[in-house]
Amino acid sequence: MRAPTIYDLAEKAGVSIATVSRALNAKAGLSAETRDRVLAVADELGYVPNGTARGLSYGATETIGVVVATRSTNAALAEEHESLLFVDAVIRGAERSAQRIGYALLLASIRPRSGWEAAKRMVGRTDGLVVVDRAVSEEAMAWLAARHPVVALAWDSPKGAELVVRIDNVEGTRQLVEHLVVHHGYREIGVVRGPESSPDATARWQTVERSAAALGARIVGTWTGDFSAASGERVARTIGRSGAPLPRVLMCMNDQMAVGVLKVLSAQEIAVPQEVAVTGFDDIIVSRYLSPGLTTVRQPAEELGATAVSSLFEAVRGTHLALREMVLPTELVVRSSCGCAPQPWFDAPHAGVETAGPADTLTGGAHSVAEAAGLAELAG
Amino acid sequence: MRAPTIYDLAEKAGVSIATVSRALNAKAGLSAETRDRVLAVADELGYVPNGTARGLSYGATETIGVVVATRSTNAALAEEHESLLFVDAVIRGAERSAQRIGYALLLASIRPRSGWEAAKRMVGRTDGLVVVDRAVSEEAMAWLAARHPVVALAWDSPKGAELVVRIDNVEGTRQLVEHLVVHHGYREIGVVRGPESSPDATARWQTVERSAAALGARIVGTWTGDFSAASGERVARTIGRSGAPLPRVLMCMNDQMAVGVLKVLSAQEIAVPQEVAVTGFDDIIVSRYLSPGLTTVRQPAEELGATAVSSLFEAVRGTHLALREMVLPTELVVRSSCGCAPQPWFDAPHAGVETAGPADTLTGGAHSVAEAAGLAELAG
DNA sequence: CCGGAGGCCGTAAGCGCTTACCAGTAAGCG
DNA sequence: CGCTTACTGGTAAGCGCTTACGGCCTCCGG
Numbered sequence: 001m002r003a004p005t006i007y008d009l010a011e012k013a014g015v016s017i018a019t020v021s022r023a024l025n026a027k028a029g030l031s032a033e034t035r036d037r038v039l040a041v042a043d044e045l046g047y048v049p050n051g052t053a054r055g056l057s058y059g060a061t062e063t064i065g066v067v068v069a070t071r072s073t074n075a076a077l078a079e080e081h082e083s084l085l086f087v088d089a090v091i092r093g094a095e096r097s098a099q100r101i102g103y104a105l106l107l108a109s110i111r112p113r114s115g116w117e118a119a120k121r122m123v124g125r126t127d128g129l130v131v132v133d134r135a136v137s138e139e140a141m142a143w144l145a146a147r148h149p150v151v152a153l154a155w156d157s158p159k160g161a162e163l164v165v166r167i168d169n170v171e172g173t174r175q176l177v178e179h180l181v182v183h184h185g186y187r188e189i190g191v192v193r194g195p196e197s198s199p200d201a202t203a204r205w206q207t208v209e210r211s212a213a214a215l216g217a218r219i220v221g222t223w224t225g226d227f228s229a230a231s232g233e234r235v236a237r238t239i240g241r242s243g244a245p246l247p248r249v250l251m252c253m254n255d256q257m258a259v260g261v262l263k264v265l266s267a268q269e270i271a272v273p274q275e276v277a278v279t280g281f282d283d284i285i286v287s288r289y290l291s292p293g294l295t296t297v298r299q300p301a302e303e304l305g306a307t308a309v310s311s312l313f314e315a316v317r318g319t320h321l322a323l324r325e326m327v328l329p330t331e332l333v334v335r336s337s338c339g340c341a342p343q344p345w346f347d348a349p350h351a352g353v354e355t356a357g358p359a360d361t362l363t364g365g366a367h368s369v370a371e372a373a374g375l376a377e378l379a380g
Numbered sequence: 381m382r383a384p385t386i387y388d389l390a391e392k393a394g395v396s397i398a399t400v401s402r403a404l405n406a407k408a409g410l411s412a413e414t415r416d417r418v419l420a421v422a423d424e425l426g427y428v429p430n431g432t433a434r435g436l437s438y439g440a441t442e443t444i445g446v447v448v449a450t451r452s453t454n455a456a457l458a459e460e461h462e463s464l465l466f467v468d469a470v471i472r473g474a475e476r477s478a479q480r481i482g483y484a485l486l487l488a489s490i491r492p493r494s495g496w497e498a499a500k501r502m503v504g505r506t507d508g509l510v511v512v513d514r515a516v517s518e519e520a521m522a523w524l525a526a527r528h529p530v531v532a533l534a535w536d537s538p539k540g541a542e543l544v545v546r547i548d549n550v551e552g553t554r555q556l557v558e559h560l561v562v563h564h565g566y567r568e569i570g571v572v573r574g575p576e577s578s579p580d581a582t583a584r585w586q587t588v589e590r591s592a593a594a595l596g597a598r599i600v601g602t603w604t605g606d607f608s609a610a611s612g613e614r615v616a617r618t619i620g621r622s623g624a625p626l627p628r629v630l631m632c633m634n635d636q637m638a639v640g641v642l643k644v645l646s647a648q649e650i651a652v653p654q655e656v657a658v659t660g661f662d663d664i665i666v667s668r669y670l671s672p673g674l675t676t677v678r679q680p681a682e683e684l685g686a687t688a689v690s691s692l693f694e695a696v697r698g699t700h701l702a703l704r705e706m707v708l709p710t711e712l713v714v715r716s717s718c719g720c721a722p723q724p725w726f727d728a729p730h731a732g733v734e735t736a737g738p739a740d741t742l743t744g745g746a747h748s749v750a751e752a753a754g755l756a757e758l759a760g
Numbered sequence: 761c762c763g764g765a766g767g768c769c770g771t772a773a774g775c776g777c778t779t780a781c782c783a784g785t786a787a788g789c790g
Numbered sequence: 791c792g793c794t795t796a797c798t799g800g801t802a803a804g805c806g807c808t809t810a811c812g813g814c815c816t817c818c819g820g
Contacts (some may be wrong), residue, residue: 003504003527005776016800021778029798046527051505052435053776056805061432063486070476085665088468095489096450099498104505106443107485109475118479124383125431125443125484147383147426259669266671285465286669289609289639291646385806396770401808409768433806436775 004045013041024049051104060316063104064309065122066094069135070109085284086301090132090153093305101313103127109135116140123148128312130305131155149315153308156199157325163315164325165308169203172297172330176279177211179295179332180249184339186277188220190247192235192257194227201227204253204281220247225257232260240268246276249338255280255287258294262337273339283333293335293342300328384425393421404429431484440696443484444689445502446474449515450489465664466681470512470533473685481693483507489515496520503528508692510685511535529695533688536579537705543695544705545688549583552677552710556659557591559675559712560629564719566657568600570627572615572637574607581607584633584661600627605637612640620648626656629718635660635667635676642670642717653719663713673715673722680708 006020013020015038022030023038041047055061068087091107098105106126108118116136120143122129128149131141142160144150151163158164180186189212194201205222212219223238225231232252239246252258258280265272272278272292280287283298307326336342386400393400395418402410403418421427435441448467471487478485486506488498496516500523502509508529511521522540524530531543538544560566569592574581585602592599603618605611612632619626632638638660645652652658652672660667663678687706716722 007776017777018779018801019799022799025778027779031798034798046523048500048504048527050436050776051501052432052441053805054504054778055432056430056436056775056807057777057779059778059805070472085468088465088472091471091487092450092468092489095487099489099491104502105487107471107475107487109472109479111479120428121431122484124428124434143426147428263669263671286666289643289666289670291643291671387806397807398771398809399769402769405808407809411768414769430806433775434808436777436805437807437809439775439808 003050004047005050006047008045009038009041009047012045013038060127061125062102063106063126064094064098064312065106065108065119065126065129066091066132066305067116067119067122067129067135068107068109068132070111086154086282086299087132089301090305090308093302093307094130094309095305096302097306097309101310103309103313105309119144127316130308130312131158131161134158149312151308151312151315153304154200162324163308163311165304165311166325166327167299167304167330168327169200169330170207172332173204173207173281174211175332176251176281176295176297177208177217178215179334180251180277180279180338181212181215181217184249184277186248187217188248189217190221190223190239190250191219192232192250192252192261193222193224194253194257195224198227201253208251225252225260227254227256229256229260229263232257233264234260236261236264240264240270246270249273249277249279251279253281255282255284255294255296258296258337259286259290262290262294273337277339278337287333288335290337292337295335295338295340296333298331298333300330303328383430384427385430386427388425389418389421389427392425393418441505441507442482443486443506444474444478444692445486445488445499445506445509446471446512446685447496447499447502447509447515448487448489448512450491466534466662466679467512469681470685470688473682473687474510474689475685476682477686477689481690483689483693485689499524507696510688510692511538511541514538529692531688531692531695533684534580542704543688543691545684545691546705546707547679547684547710548707549580549710550587552712553584553587553661554591555710555712556631556661556675556677557588557597558595559714560631560657560659560718561592561595561597564629564657566628567597568628569597570601570619570630571599571603572612572630572632572641573602573604574633574637575604578607581633588631605632605640607634607636609636609640609643612637613644614640616641616644620644626650629653629657629659631659633661635662635664635674638674638676638717639666639670642674653717657719658717667713668715670717672717675715675718675720676713678711678713680710683708 006017006024009020010017015034019030019034020038023035024042068091095105106122108122110116110118119129119131119136119140123144128151129144130151130153131144132153132155134155136144138159141150141152141158145160145162150161151165152158152161153165154167155161155164156166180189189208191205191208193205196202209219221244223235225235235257250261252261258278261278262272265276265278270276278294280294280296283296287294287296307328311326334340386397386404389400390397395414399410399414400418403415404422448471475485486502488502490496490498499509499511499516499520503524508531509524510531510533511524512533512535514535516524518539521530521532521538525540525542530541531545532538532541533545534547535541535544536546560569569588571585571588573585576582589599601624603615605615615637630641632641638658641658642652645656645658650656658674660674660676663676667674667676687708691706714720
């Protein structure tokens, strides 16, 4: 039982395949009568166009590929990587954006030592690629970018990539420091740094240093973790054992480490935020469920995905040159680990503003309409 | 600058396009010399086969589609739906499995009131579809299944679907009740039920009822939530206000509600598990980060995705008839909210067993080898 | 020395669709 | 009433690839 083709429709409707194609694609130059007849037959036969043939003929796949890294096939360990959840959110945003422009999303994840064949193959199946974080090597990235539209997401300026979409580590961190120093009056800051190899970690740390200095606060100690919760635990224990007085606030350069820190402090019955305040960065989902809720800086992961796809679309269509680099704003998320009063969860601080941001400026009117529909949905 | 085609390779290598094709696909009947020459040219030109053309000619796309539901575009609300994280894990598993068999994964999410056009279109672009939960209506499902290989994932027996992959709610719940009653000796159980409309909620609740009766424990109260954390909070407050004595253990029919319950109990300074034990179901990521860690039943979300894809593959290839229905085992995850001693996070109870399960029985040898490689990766 | 058997590779058809080009028809005009 | 014009819809080419089929050449046995 072969799937019906336009030949079947043409025969049944008594027209040529060209007419069928025109009717299906709502092209001009067809009488309403003919169009309706063809459409009725299509409906009757349950016709679905063969995307492969369409793509070949049309010269475009209307598909965008997303390349992500898989840290490990083992969930228990993978959770230690913020990137896992981050990537899921990026994919969600990318899918949303793709659907809005009528594109499909093809997914490939690159395993640690498995080479980037999967990404290579996607070049022949998509109209463009979104490469997340550092899913492939610099050389691979250059190879891909040389022959396909590619946007690098959350990746600082890889060689060869035309388009880059990333977050503003600086402004978010600055706001957080300001909140701690100006609003809460904390003067003594301890910092749990991330790995040297991470540009994010470095950017955040440097900003903490500068902002603190500018606002008259002191960095009273720094410890280095590897972005994992376990490393946060280790740091917290080290601090405890040192016997030195606690800093007034411990700024962790990501949420995972903050989670580990909170865990140890809770076990040692050190009150947060009364004795020591704790902050993170990323706003992973877990953060709001901790007690106290973690004050952090939100990374707009979904927006990153959405923006990457829409700017790729612009680039492919060539309507107007997309910006080479797009920097999405981060957002201070105040919960109670910094010393502020707790909020109930369901009044999430950023409810309703989720889908705003630069993506809107790219696709203009249609986008806004879709957004409006999205918001209406919340009310219903 | 057009991408090179086999015509370009053929010309440059001085052979016909048929020979190029044979060389690229490692077909027999080619001299090693010719093959190497073609391959060298392909490499030099950075050739990537056009997947569209290949698919059209080959008669198969080597792509599998995954259809999921998007509850809302708003993250703050979406988090209230366990399905969001669940779906991410399913996708991850599906991708892993797809990659193993050399297939690509196409993603489509269906928005609440947006129709299922996206799923329909996938019929013409994939070799099979995985429909998660109840992403499309029963009628839509029947339509899809009538003309395309479809597997229903975590969906109780939709009309028309040839293949079903779901979890064993009964056994997991039974084990949990047994743990509470036999191991901890709890006799008085309160139950926070899920929505009537959810087959999962119903199956779990009925199993609690039966197992409790069989083991000589009493259900001393039931409350009904809607699977959201907020509804868990409401239930916990209701219980508090009632003034009645607390049950020894509160079994929540999913983790989200348990999270809400724990939040209220913590605010009211009721000790968990000393005064009342609490359990969940699903093992969402958040659960291990709560204090106390939530005792729950793990849903093998990744395995569901992986199994769905591999069984779809079997069905498409028709090598041997895949089972019509596959039921994956759930797993009791004991943390401290039931009264057991706390475990450190990084010794996750199920570390290393992540990828075992029925999926292995489907693809046999090759699968096992791949699995072994996956585990080796953890050591490295 | 000839016929047959393989090995190797080229020729060409065709996958299902889009679209440039052209043909036929009816309407409009002088 | 003949010719132009505007519509409508048909014809056919071609997107890049796979593969059935067949041809040529070499090698072998009789």
